[in-house]
Amino acid sequence: MSSTTEREKEAPRPVRRPGDRIFEALSTSAGILILLTLLGVAVFLTLEGLPGITASADEIGGKTGGKGFFAYVWPLVFGTVWAAFIALIIAVPVAIGVALYISHYAPRRLSSTLGYVIDLLAAVPSVVYGLWGLLFLSRELAPFYQWLADTFGFIPFFAGNPSGGVSANSILTASLVLAVMVLPIITAICREIFLQTPRLHEEAALALGATRWEMVRLAVFPYARSGIVSASMLGLGRALGETMAVAMVLSASGVVTFNLIGSTNPSTIAANIALQFPEAFGTFTNVLIATGLVLFVITFAANFAARAIVERRKDFSGAN
Amino acid sequence: MAKSIDVSDLNIYYGDFLAVEGVNITIPQKSVTAFIGPSGCGKSTFLRSLNRMHEVIKGAHVDGKVLVDGNDLYGADMDPVNVRRMIGMVFQRPNPFPTMSIYDNVLAGQKLNSKKMKKSEADTTVERALRQAGLWAEVKDRLDRPGSGLSGGQQQRLCIARAVAVQPEILLMDEPCSALDPISTSVIEDLIHELKTEYTIVIVTHNMQQAARVSDDTAFFNLAGVGQPGKLVESGRTEKIFSNPDNPATEAYIQGRFG
Numbered sequence: 001m002s003s004t005t006e007r008e009k010e011a012p013r014p015v016r017r018p019g020d021r022i023f024e025a026l027s028t029s030a031g032i033l034i035l036l037t038l039l040g041v042a043v044f045l046t047l048e049g050l051p052g053i054t055a056s057a058d059e060i061g062g063k064t065g066g067k068g069f070f071a072y073v074w075p076l077v078f079g080t081v082w083a084a085f086i087a088l089i090i091a092v093p094v095a096i097g098v099a100l101y102i103s104h105y106a107p108r109r110l111s112s113t114l115g116y117v118i119d120l121l122a123a124v125p126s127v128v129y130g131l132w133g134l135l136f137l138s139r140e141l142a143p144f145y146q147w148l149a150d151t152f153g154f155i156p157f158f159a160g161n162p163s164g165g166v167s168a169n170s171i172l173t174a175s176l177v178l179a180v181m182v183l184p185i186i187t188a189i190c191r192e193i194f195l196q197t198p199r200l201h202e203e204a205a206l207a208l209g210a211t212r213w214e215m216v217r218l219a220v221f222p223y224a225r226s227g228i229v230s231a232s233m234l235g236l237g238r239a240l241g242e243t244m245a246v247a248m249v250l251s252a253s254g255v256v257t258f259n260l261i262g263s264t265n266p267s268t269i270a271a272n273i274a275l276q277f278p279e280a281f282g283t284f285t286n287v288l289i290a291t292g293l294v295l296f297v298i299t300f301a302a303n304f305a306a307r308a309i310v311e312r313r314k315d316f317s318g319a320n
Numbered sequence: 321m322a323k324s325i326d327v328s329d330l331n332i333y334y335g336d337f338l339a340v341e342g343v344n345i346t347i348p349q350k351s352v353t354a355f356i357g358p359s360g361c362g363k364s365t366f367l368r369s370l371n372r373m374h375e376v377i378k379g380a381h382v383d384g385k386v387l388v389d390g391n392d393l394y395g396a397d398m399d400p401v402n403v404r405r406m407i408g409m410v411f412q413r414p415n416p417f418p419t420m421s422i423y424d425n426v427l428a429g430q431k432l433n434s435k436k437m438k439k440s441e442a443d444t445t446v447e448r449a450l451r452q453a454g455l456w457a458e459v460k461d462r463l464d465r466p467g468s469g470l471s472g473g474q475q476q477r478l479c480i481a482r483a484v485a486v487q488p489e490i491l492l493m494d495e496p497c498s499a500l501d502p503i504s505t506s507v508i509e510d511l512i513h514e515l516k517t518e519y520t521i522v523i524v525t526h527n528m529q530q531a532a533r534v535s536d537d538t539a540f541f542n543l544a545g546v547g548q549p550g551k552l553v554e555s556g557r558t559e560k561i562f563s564n565p566d567n568p569a570t571e572a573y574i575q576g577r578f579g
Binding site: 208210 | 403
């Protein structure tokens with residue numbers, strides 16, 4: 001938008017400095033490159049995935065368990081969204097709490113140290129998180145899951161196995177690992193936004209006799225709301241696409257269930273591709289690529305939804 | 321409900337730095353007292369010490385006494401939160417909460433003070449406060465719109481409405497017109513005249529004509545030099561300070577010879 005208006009404005013004045021011209025060319029091509037990359041991915045996924053979508057169950061072969069594409073992809077979609085959703089439910093409140101502590105409560109030295117540590121979490125490779133989840137977290141969590149099943153077994157989420165046992169390699173463990181993985185990005189963005197709260201608004205709240213917490217509620221959270229949504233969506237994007245950690249932790253069997261701690265769990269699209277692709281051939285390869293296309297679309301939809309949420313409250317956003 | 325303020329031997333520090341030194345002043349109730357003086361003389365700092373808002377800055381502290389109707393604001397059992405609920409403040413730049421409607425902005429302080437409020441009671445409070453702030457006629461049809469959509473002068477009156485909605489005993493104003501155009505300024509000055517029948521008002525201003533127009537008493541602050549603490553040079557009835565001040569520095573400042 002801005003580039004066209006600039007061009008119109010410059011039309012009567014042909015004098016252009018070389019620095020401006022070079023920079024404009026550089027930034028324009030960078031912008032176009034992003035679009036081309038995205039387009040390339042979309043075209044690849046569509047072309048390669050289409051045969052998988054249109055193929056009948058017989059053509060695909062036994063790899064999907066005799067199911068057509070849509071019957072095959074539906075549990076994966078469910079598992080992907082469900083795992084990411086639980087991860088966000090766990091991660092967002094923690095991230096907001098940590099960010100708020102860093103921005104408004106901690107003494108300065110502690111807050112910068114804590115900031116570094118949180119950023120470090122983002123630098124840990126996902127394979128390492130997978131190992132941690134598989135070899136440490138799931139073992140430590142097993143007794144807790146058993147307790148959950150014994151105490152809250154009447155709630156479908158905590159039903160456990162029909163035999164009464166639980167599985168620690170369940171979707172809840174995978175979501176916990178995901179939550180740890182998305183925590184740094186959400187925390188970092190929330191922290192930056194909380195720090196940008198205008199001092200004027202903070203003082204307005206304090207001068208009305210707000211306590212520190214009331215000041216946060218009156219001035220900081222409303223100002224940061226759209227930022228928190230954006231941060232959560234970036235986290236969601238990462239959680240939706242996370243492959244390795246989920247593939248390692250989750251014992252998946254391609255079912256649709258809300259049971260969080262049972263031994264039969266829905267898989268996620270990304271983890272499923274990673275696990276199946278090495279042995280895939282023929283039409284099944286196309287099916288896997290098509291599931292990737294579905295993931296691509298879900299991620300887009302999540303981002304658009306986030307934009308819509310932010311947009312709806314624009315008048316009240318504090319940006320005007 | 322308006323109360324007088326007695327300040328004795330007040331020193332204000334930012335960490336080790338003495339910002340304002342040895343202030344002694346009595347601010348009478350139901351009147352307007354203006355603080356004037358050159359930039360950096362500590363008048364805003366002193367104003368903020370009257371509702372402990374200076375404590376927002378780390379390391380700020382005072383010694384001396386500030387008595388509001390005999391109660392020491394800095395007494396051991398005095399919570400700054402309660403002080404600020406009793407002493408309202410209007411800032412230099414209008415700062416309505418941008419995410420709240422006009423209606424909710426007016427009630428923001430009320431909601432902190434008393435948790436539950438009937439809808440009819442809330443409506444009455446909003447109308448009373450907005451009428452007091454001279455804003456009712458302009459916004460009564462759009463109370464659900466964001467406060468940030470108003471003009472600068474309207475926003476400032478909204479902030480005044482927000483401050484008076486909780487019926488404070490004292491209203492502090494820190495250069496309330498410095499970000500406003502002359503017409504909005506004059507509206508707010510008229511408003512200050514009306515408000516002083518109910519509230520004790522203390523106003524900091526850079527504008528000497530404004531001090532002369534709105535205030536009953538005036539206090540002149542000055543500082544000896546950069547890095548020196550600000551001091552209260554002289555205070556008294558506005559007519560006297562502006563026509564026949566005791567201190568030559570006051571006279572020089574009033575006549576525009578410095579500052």
